[in-house]
Amino acid sequence: MEEKKQKVRKDYIEEAKKSLSKIIEEIFIRLSSAMKVAQIYEPNNLTFIRHLNLLFNLIQNILKSEKKAVFQFRQNTLFFNTDIVKFDFRSYHNFKFLADEFRKKEIGTLGFEPGLSEGELTQFITLFVDDEVKKENPFEDFEAILKEKGIGHIFLEKMHPFEVARGVREEKLxxxxxxxxxxxxxxxxxxxxxxxxxxxxxxxxxxxxxxxxxxxxxxxxxxxxxxxxxxxxxxxxxxxxxxxxxxxxxxxxxxxxxxxxxxxxxxxxxxxxxxxxxxxxxxxxxxxxxxxxxxxxxxxxxxxxxxxxxxxxxxxxxxxxxxxxxxxxxxxxxxxxxxxxxxxxxxxxxxxxxxxxxxxxxxxxxxxxxxxxxxxxxxxxxxxxxxxxxxxxxxxxxxxxxxxxGIYPIGSLVVLDTEEWGIVMETNPEMALMTCPKVKIIADKDGNKIDGGIIDLAEKDLKTEKFKKKIVKTLDPFKYDINVSEHFLTTSA
Ligand SMILES: [Fe+2]
Ligand SMILES: [Fe+2]
The missing domain is CATH 1.10.3210.10 (Hypothetical protein af1432)
Known part of the structure; x- marks a missing residue:
């Protein structure tokens, strides 16, 4: 009986996690569509109002259950309240669009707080797309504009200088x-x-x-x-x-x-x-x-x-x-x-x-x-x-x-012990760590295509001192109709 109860509880938690990640993904898609619409229409346009309304309701819902909604960009990966946000391939271009827009303004974190009004959200999005990016201090200038307009329930944090430099350097190269x-x-x-x-x-x-x-x-x-x-x-x-x-x-x-x-x-x-x-x-x-x-x-x-x-x-x-x-x-x-x-x-x-x-x-x-x-x-x-x-x-x-x-050559399709699938992006130069390359996660354990960012398999768990994840087998990308080169091209698309 107790076992059954535990299973029901576990299933419930799993379901809740899944629906939460769906809402987060939805918010992100809505945010990028609202920004794209705002680039074309005025704030009083009906299409813009409809998009904004959908976005606002989603954020309100999440603020009720989570108390805060913080999005963070780190190493080409998006986090929501410290959890990695996983994407379906269909929403990948939304992710790229927002990641690029945020990088231009050097925004590393975007947070929404309870009390947020629809008016604040409208102003934020309008200013975000209107504001000409100033090359010297894009973040400071944008933050000052938000303050001046009295937008108090949306907060930003600057991207770490290392992230900015890394992004620019890698992208250019x-x-x-x-x-x-x-x-x-x-x-x-x-x-x-x-x-x-x-x-x-x-x-x-x-x-x-x-x-x-x-x-x-x-x-x-x-x-x-x-x-x-x-x-x-x-x-x-x-x-x-x-x-x-x-x-x-x-x-x-x-x-x-x-x-x-x-x-x-x-x-x-x-x-x-x-x-x-x-x-x-x-x-x-x-x-x-x-x-x-x-x-x-x-x-x-x-x-x-x-x-x-x-x-x-x-x-x-x-x-x-x-x-x-x-x-x-x-x-x-x-x-x-x-x-x-x-x-x-x-x-x-x-x-x-x-x-x-x-x-x-x-x-x-x-x-x-x-x-x-x-x-x-x-x-x-x-x-x-x-x-x-x-x-x-x-x-x-x-x-x-x-x-x-490498033992796992760059471009290999691999399966990890977590049942995630990934593509080898970089081999490890150290002989002893040849089986631990850097891998871009492209599918989660349930087989959903995602953009899970690049992970370093040489990373160890600090407590157990064991590798956090390891490769268990390799697969033939042709059989699964996976175009490996796309992953190298989209990293800088
Ligand atoms: Fe030849
Ligand atoms: Fe040849």
Whole structure:
């Protein structure tokens, strides 16, 4: 009997928690819609009045049960009265909108107190959207306006300076990373077009792009590696070549290459598949497996690539390594196995070719292709590659690469012991903490899609000294129709 009572009580608490979080989410959605409406309509407009009325009633309800309603932004996460607010994907854009608006005014906390009137709320929202953001003291200026208007039941707290600086820095960096990434795809597209027209390739632009990628990699390697989750954005070969370039530069940096060498490595990786312009499109884009004859034609691309690059006039800008990488990126470490071209007779491949081979394989097998039955998850790819360590891939280099992408590579879809789902956003640089990356929570334990913010799995519970959460298994994002790259793009959307 007692057990039954306890269960009823537990169910009741769970239900109450769920309905409270629904109301909070609703308030947030209403707040963002009221602000958007206020940007267009005057306060006496009926649409605005209706939105505001709905919002006001919701806040009143919550103030009755909770006594206060405090929203706080911290580390891209929203808290309500110290609890994390979980979002459904449908309301995610509302969250982004408000987070951006609050950041512009450097508002970290927004609170409503009992006694709040509809008039105060109307004024607050109207002033919020009317007030031109002053760059120097956005928070202080806005707070002063609220005081002047006598708005006493709404209070604000300034965002921590660290949060402001972090937000600005990260956002700027991520935006330029995305820009450079897509610019590189466009540039390669132009190169291919010019190549087809027998026009000169603009190598100076290529080198400049490599410089930008190196700068971005040295500031946020994880984010750049994360961007290589973007697949099939344009024609496969273009997107793939840029991914191999980014991975090779990250890899080269880990190996301690100097800046000039990194540029050369980047250029070499960028053009590694340029020979594919000579492969007929019906073979390149064939939805089924290639037959022997077609595969033989496909296998000519390293030779064509090397030949094309050798004919480039500006050899002082194009590194010789580019010719080698184009020729050798399908040659195995033991020179056997599925190596091609078969007429290749050197005793060993070049250093940059070994790097490009690893990055090329990793990106290719993790990309969905119509002719391939199964696409490997990123961790499956690493484990396949480790099986071929020393035979297909250079053993030492492969070890460094595996460390770079981690046991749980950036972009992996993982399940935690709390039954939440997340995406690996950053690996832990410490060897002992390789199983504890930073993870963005994308679904709660009930399978609802949410934006749970980024958590560090290296965090320990102070009492038990055990990790608060840990990874129990990985899943294939393709099977669950989850587009991993979206999570890297939306972080700075
Ligand atoms: Fe290739
Ligand atoms: Fe390739």
């Amino acid at each position: 991520q935006k330029s990373a995305i820009k450079v990434f897509f610019k590189s795809i466009t540039h390669l597209k132009e190169v291919v077009e010019r190549e087809k027209q027998k026009e000169r390739v603009q190598l100076k632009t290529t080198r400049r792009l490599m410089q930008s990628i190196i700068n971005l990699v040295s500031q946020n390697e994880s984010f750049m590696v994360g961007l290589t989750n973007i697949k099939n954005y344009d024609e496969y070969t273009l997107n793939h070549s840029v991914n191999v370039t980014v991975l090779s530069i990250c890899f080269g940096r880990r190996l301690g290459l100097e800046r000039k060498e990194l540029v050369d490595l980047g250029v070499s990786a960028f053009f590694h598949d340029i020979g594919k312009v000579e492969v007929p499109e019906e073979i390149l884009n064939k939805p089924d497996k290639l037959d022997d004859n077609e595969f033989d034609i496909m296998k000519t691309h390293p030779w064509h690539g090397a030949q094309k690059l050798a004919c480039v006039k500006e050899l002082n800008i194009l590194p010789v390594t580019a010719i080698n990488v184009a020729m050798e990126h399908h040659i195995w470490e033991n020179l056997g196995g599925g190596s091609y071209p078969k007429f290749w007779k050197k005793k060993r491949t070049d250093f940059f070719s070994k790097i490009a081979k690893i990055c090329d394989f990793f990106d290719a097998v993790t990309t969905e292709r119509p002719y391939r039955k199964e696409t490997a998850t990123r961790e499956e790819a690493v484990s396949w590659m480790l099986e071929k360590s020393g035979s297909e891939f250079d053993a030492i280099l492969l070890k460094v690469f595996a460390d770079m992408v």
